[in-house]
Amino acid sequence: MDDSGTPGAHAGEPHTGGLAQRLNWLRAGVLGANDGIVSTAAVAVGVASATSQVTPVLLAGAAALVGGAISMALGEYVSVSSQRDSERALIAKERRELATDPEAEFEELVGLYQAQGLTVGTARQVATELTERDALKAHLSIELNIDQDDVVSPWHAALASAIAFTIGALLPLATILLLPHPARIVATFVAVLVALCVTGYVAAWIGGSSRWRAVARTVTGGALALVATFLVGTLFGTAVGG
Template sequence: MTQPTSHEPHEPLVTRLNWLRAAVLGANDGIVSTAGLVVGVAGATSDRSDLLTAGLAGLLAGSMSMAAGEYVSVSTQRDSERAALVVEKRELREQPEAELEELTGLLEERGLTRDVAREAAVQLTERDALRAHARVELGINPDELANPWHAAGASFLAFTVGALLPLLAMVLPPASARLWVTVLSVLTALTFTGWWSARLGSAPAGRAMARNVAGGALAMAVTYAAGSLLGAAGV
């Protein structure tokens, strides 16, 4: 029997890819923001305790901010999904024939003939009308609504993991090497996250890596220059 050569990814796979992409981007944010912070402080002082304090403060503030923002965003999405399901349930109760015709039309738009679309719509409606309309019309899986706690936890963890790299690279090596160790570690990590995010999005890897590395390098250069100026001024 001939096997299909290509197909649309199943919904659970798409969901996992979205989570993985969000994790990579969260880690990338942690790397860049914390690297910019500790490199900027390093431009003003070489004191290890000051660098550690600034880095930890940036890590905690950034991870909490990411988690809170993701929680609010996904909570809003979940509320919108629930509201849409309530509206759809009411419409199915008040005008079932119109909803059946709407589902038939949506299935026709997906390439089915009128007769097949009508038969499929009838069968889907008899099995579970709300789930059918949620998936086909709204693009929602009623069994897997967005979870704000999961999103917040994932963002917190991803940012923290990313932020630990520049923080440890700055405070662990001796003073004479810590700046270059940090810069090289950060640029290497940004090369990887740029490549991985491009791979997940099926985009050209070279361009994504170049953008990522250039952005991180610029952030560190600007904050280091600012820190150096403030340190020289005795601020």
């Protein structure tokens, strides 16, 4: 038994409740940081490539930071709220079905465990024991993969996204504002790409996918965004200067 109290569980594996909540804010945080880094850096680099003055870069970067953080928070809140409402509706539906026709629900549970590879006798015994303990929890788990005590929170996702976006946005903004004009764009490119390596790696770690493939995708996308806005800013600055 590990620290979670689950017999036979391996250390470090998420056998306790709250997994959906933790993944919810981790996912929102990583995506928020990634968007904060890329979008704010793109705006700042675009303006900095058009002018050597600091004030326009500061104003554009600050506007991108504030607007982006609010937009990310609202987007996460709306998205996760819809997911939460759907989960609550499914839980309420299952509760009604158990109240109106418990026999049919029990037989459905037996059939679902049979579909998992258990024999009829074992499936019926498992269904009986779990129904006696918590019928709703048993049905939600096997039918819908939902834990009624671990429904995701839109507020957690919104807050994590806004904070992470702000932190991510501060990195390129500080780099491009504090360094002198000849070096600040190159330094911002480097800082952004390094930061994207970190967020890409963490995102892959959370999702259990290939780390280096995720890093390559994230860095490539960020680099394309920076190059595009740099070219736009350069063309605009040349046109205005001309």
